[in-house]
Amino acid sequence: MLFDEDVKEDVKDFFNREEDIDSLRGALVEGRKLILVLGIRRIGKSSLIRVVLNLMKNPYIYFDVRGIYQKYNFINSYSIYQMVEENVNKIVSSKLWRRFKEYLGRVSSIEISPTGIRVDLGGKVNRGFPILYRLLEAMDEWSGNEGRRAIIVFDEGQYLRYSRLNFRGLIAYIYDNLKNISLILSGSEVGLLHDFLGIDNPKSELYGRYYYEVTLERLSREESINFLRRGFEEYRVKPSNEFLEEAVNYLNGVIGWLVFFGRISIDKNLVNKRESIMETFIQGSKLVRRELEELFQRSRRYRYILESISLNRRRWSEIKSYIISKELQPLSDPALHELLLNLQKMGIIEKKHEDGEVTYNITDSILKYTIQNL
Template sequence: MYFSIEPKTSKEDLFNFDEPYAALKKCIGLNEERLVVVFGLRRTGKTSLMKVVYNELDMPKIYIDAREIFPLTPLSTNQYLVSIFIEFARKYDIIKAILEHVSAVEFVLRAEGKEREAILSSILKNINAEMQKRKTHLVIFIDEAQLLKPTGADRLLAYIYDNLKHIQIVVAGSEIGILEEFAGQNKNASLFGRAKKQITLNRLRPEQSFLFLKKGFAQAKKQISEKELMAAITEIDGIVGWLSMYGWHYLKIGSKKALETIVKDGSKIIADELEAFLSYRGEARRRYLIMLRTLSIREMRWNELKRTLELEEKKKINDSHISNYIEALVNYGFIEKEGINYKLADPLLKRGLDFVKI
């Protein structure tokens, strides 16, 4: 079914994913595709794509959702990864090969720095050697990978990339710019300079959104007018996650209430995401909100955003500050650049701004 409120796990439930699905499937197990990065705005189906391919994969595999790791510190991340790889070794009956490290797993709770990293890398070496013997690969899927950036996990991935040829990494994340930095776009990143396969998920075009909703309601044997479909598309655009939730709510509570619910709930979700972003921006918080509220009225060029902010504050603002604000909003997926203009990445952000105070 197209309409659900959780990520898809079966290919038949994916819509318009043939190209990215085929691209990701083709990469799996190839030595020349050591690192695969799935890009896309929030709620464009990255997790669904990853889960579908993961479920279909008939080879050694691990799925990691970085949101499971709490608190997100180097120590807790290391502990989590050690437990994941030990569990994998047991499942694939290779625990004997790394049995000497099991007692070290207990030690890792207290170990610090290089000792801790040495334990994890040693376990991975043994797993890699076993994969080589079996003439196969371990494929590690990491969702919301950008969250791991502060923990130094990118150094571990760089080590795997450079030394463990039978372990492949597939990462995805919703904060596009941060994920790019994590995956080596920044010259100071651990993964900088490594070749990577990039797969990008885009929002649906209006005609695709219409077809998605039409087919989704047909699956549920529900008749719906074109007027209702177009009203939903106008309000929530081509974000497949919102469209899917709209269809799900429609089947539960009916047309008008469904659109009202998805707009209200979706706006609050985005407001919470924005509030989390702004919570550590200090005095710049007000400037970010001015820029976002300006873009909620119309698309703007860089110099127009600068002029608007200066008029609002009645003073000159350094160009580098403007660039930093815009870059951060793009990196975290709140705005996007289309041609020479910047615009809100999600139409529901316009309403979400009503819930966020300057």
């Protein structure tokens, strides 16, 4: 169903995006080593990756890096060990991977029993990361012999930068040495993912490597209306044109919010009622509020910047004086520059040129509403 709010797995539930599917699938078929799937929040990155993986039937391991970070609050050897064990158990139970067990059996520390796979760290939690290397080497060898490329996904890869473990080194190792493995990294904080990988940074292990990029864009107005119409049709509901037009005006082509709106309209019996848009903003802002808390923990100045923009004080000088009025202490231009740049790299604000002046906008309408109602 189009209005199913989980990450989509099946191409039947996945609206349009044929070009993006072809692009990602083509890159994998060609054997590209490093593929980035980029786009703002709720635009459909995880769904695109899942749908393509399910179409391809190649073996894969999927690490939900943001999920791990949120669950454990850090990405260390222990959380790695947990995710390796969980993933390996999932994959060896599938038919495709049956013979992989033999290869895994050669990795010391991995025990195979009829009930499943256990990673034995011998009481030393910090062995979790080296085991990941061994696991990937075994996977590479197995894939080579089976003649099938294996795929490793780090969903929301920019969260790897919070780890003290050298993931960039691991990625470079895979890139250079494991010929039968392709890597997909997704990122909603596009600039931060680029910074983390450091392809242009001579100090990075990944300096100068080539990567292939798939960038997901918002749906156009017309696509958004078609999407909603088709979603409602699945429930045999026929919304009016005005209802759809108005929703699309507010939701700005972000498919995740369109799904959210569709769900609320159906579940709360609000089709053709303006209330459904209000309800989408109220419920949506509960989700966004949690995400903002994570951001504000990094710096309370992010909050002031977003408040300033949402109050229509969108110029550099206006933002600066707003922060100063909140903090009652001076703020240097380089410090403000860095904060604004970070928010752009996270995809939260965008820079615009209006009447010869630089202004900033909040990209997501529900995020803007949330800030206005904090």
